[in-house]
Amino acid sequence: MNTPRDLRHLPPPQPMEIILDDADTLPAGQQRAYVLPHHPTPLLPLLQQQGLEYRFELSGDGGVILILSRP
Amino acid sequence: MTQAWLSYEAAPPPWLPGSFFTAGIGWLLALGLMLLLGPDLSINRYDPFIITLTHMLALGVLGNCMLGALLQLLAVAAGVGTPRALSLWWRIYPAWQAGIASLCWGFAHGFMSFYLLAGASLLGMSGGMLLWHAARGLWHSPARDMTSQGIRLALLGLAVALSCGMLLTLTLSGKVAIPFLPLLHTHVLWAGLGYLLSLLLAVSQTVIPMFLISPAAPSWSARLLPAQLRLLVGISMALFFLPASVRYLAWAVILPASIHAVLALRQLYASRRRQDPLLRSWLLALSCLWLAQCCGLLALAYPQAAVLPVLCGLLWLGGMGLASIVGMLAKIAPFLAWLHLQRLQAPRGMLPSTHGFLSEQSAARLAALHALWLLSALACCYWPACWQQPLGGLTLLLATLAAGHGVAIYRRYRSLRALCLQQRAVSN
Numbered sequence: 001m002n003t004p005r006d007l008r009h010l011p012p013p014q015p016m017e018i019i020l021d022d023a024d025t026l027p028a029g030q031q032r033a034y035v036l037p038h039h040p041t042p043l044l045p046l047l048q049q050q051g052l053e054y055r056f057e058l059s060g061d062g063g064v065i066l067i068l069s070r071p
Numbered sequence: 072m073t074q075a076w077l078s079y080e081a082a083p084p085p086w087l088p089g090s091f092f093t094a095g096i097g098w099l100l101a102l103g104l105m106l107l108l109g110p111d112l113s114i115n116r117y118d119p120f121i122i123t124l125t126h127m128l129a130l131g132v133l134g135n136c137m138l139g140a141l142l143q144l145l146a147v148a149a150g151v152g153t154p155r156a157l158s159l160w161w162r163i164y165p166a167w168q169a170g171i172a173s174l175c176w177g178f179a180h181g182f183m184s185f186y187l188l189a190g191a192s193l194l195g196m197s198g199g200m201l202l203w204h205a206a207r208g209l210w211h212s213p214a215r216d217m218t219s220q221g222i223r224l225a226l227l228g229l230a231v232a233l234s235c236g237m238l239l240t241l242t243l244s245g246k247v248a249i250p251f252l253p254l255l256h257t258h259v260l261w262a263g264l265g266y267l268l269s270l271l272l273a274v275s276q277t278v279i280p281m282f283l284i285s286p287a288a289p290s291w292s293a294r295l296l297p298a299q300l301r302l303l304v305g306i307s308m309a310l311f312f313l314p315a316s317v318r319y320l321a322w323a324v325i326l327p328a329s330i331h332a333v334l335a336l337r338q339l340y341a342s343r344r345r346q347d348p349l350l351r352s353w354l355l356a357l358s359c360l361w362l363a364q365c366c367g368l369l370a371l372a373y374p375q376a377a378v379l380p381v382l383c384g385l386l387w388l389g390g391m392g393l394a395s396i397v398g399m400l401a402k403i404a405p406f407l408a409w410l411h412l413q414r415l416q417a418p419r420g421m422l423p424s425t426h427g428f429l430s431e432q433s434a435a436r437l438a439a440l441h442a443l444w445l446l447s448a449l450a451c452c453y454w455p456a457c458w459q460q461p462l463g464g465l466t467l468l469l470a471t472l473a474a475g476h477g478v479a480i481y482r483r484y485r486s487l488r489a490l491c492l493q494q495r496a497v498s499n
Contacts, residue, residue, distance in 0.1 A: 009284055009343055011284060011347075012406060013425060037284075038287070039216075041147050041150070042147055046413055046414070049416065062286065062287055
């Protein structure tokens with residue numbers, strides 16, 4: 001997994017747009033990570049709609065790391 | 072993770088919060104008409120016309136907008152869905168609107184007990200339905216973040232405020248004999264601090280860091296709202312049993328809100344979006360919070376100054392409440408439209424950003440008009456004869472501009488939705 005991309009400086013819905021655009025091109029078996037300011041509740045059903053899997057870790061500085069993968 | 076997951080099947084459809092926002096604008100229009108066509112204002116908190124206007128603003132404008140935002144936020148922050156949205160709407164919406172109309176009619180016509188009792192019953196029924204829906208959802212929700220906790224406390228505040236309101240109407244109608252002034256003050260405190268402020272602060276915990284790109288409030292601040300509610304319980308008891316101590320307790324009651332305001336100001340200072348209209352609206356809301364608290368404390372010290380409680384109420388409801396709602400709705404409504412279109416699996420690049428639904432300039436114009444409205448309302452407290460008509464006109468203008476923004480967002484949403492559905496049909 002690459003270094004998580006920090007999206008905390010962007011206003012909504014830009015982080016969601018970036019993640020959804022990236023998700024379109026995510027190859028099977030790969031994963032990508034993003035640092036977000038909070039738990040992205042509205043994004044999760046959209047990711048699931050695209051057949052993606054996700055999990056979370058804490059960034060340690062108040063953020064949340066979203067880790068996306070395509071099975 | 073403490074936040075809850077929400078399935079789209081259970082997410083509220085856009086018309087559900089939208090219908091409450093629309094009703095809020097409708098009540099603002101009615102408020103403007105009342106100011107233009109109603110009797111002359113008398114700046115006294117016990118004047119029936121002032122009480123009517125206060126309830127139109129508190130329940131009609133702020134109450135509706137907050138109910139709509141609450142239903143949406145319950146879903147987003149706490150995962151409390153609305154799988155049978157139409158049924159929920161029927162249980163809350165008509166009774167809420169009819170209740171406000173009946174209550175205000177009763178106030179405006181010399182405290183007519185039939186209308187007051189009918190209004191309070193309808194509002195109690197509608198509020199009870201909302202509380203039942205929210206409490207059941209929150210009970211099962213794993214969410215324990217600051218927003219969800221704040222919503223829990225705000226709902227408790229709403230329950231107490233509604234109960235006291237119903238008892239007040241029963242007292243006014245002579246059905247029960249409860250000391251009137253302590254009950255009235257308890258009602259005002261729980262409605263203003265227990266419900267309105269708690270909910271605004273809870274919503275701001277999500278909306279402000281998210282849209283203004285500012286750091287989240289420190290985790291210890293989560294203890295402020297519970298502390299405020301405990302103090303409210305204390306001052307409510309004191310109002311009935313130890314009235315001499317109320318003056319000292321009032322200082323303690325405003326402390327948690329003041330600390331919250333300082334923390335919110337620090338968040339604004341650290342914001343990476345200093346030009347955002349939401350920042351100015353939130354700043355105005357915080358300023359009004361402090362000024363209203365000052366007026367409230369001064370009103371305790373100088374009970375003969377009739378203008379002070381009116382100023383306090385105006386700054387609290389029309390200043391802090393309306394500024395927050397104007398600022399936050401200008402962010403939330405376009406974001407909801409965008410999110411619902413995403414749900415239709417719109418092709419990448421088809422959807423505009425949220426500014427494509429409502430530009431920052433439009434939001435800034437609405438916020439500026441609200442600030443002007445507030446100034447004229449403050450002037451009206453001192454020179455009611457000169458300012459009642461201009462205030463009525465500005466109220467109508469504010470409602471018309473807000474309605475115009477709502478229509479613009481809806482039309483953009485509808486045309487994009489048609490495009491999305493067309494694209495989906497083609498690709499299928």
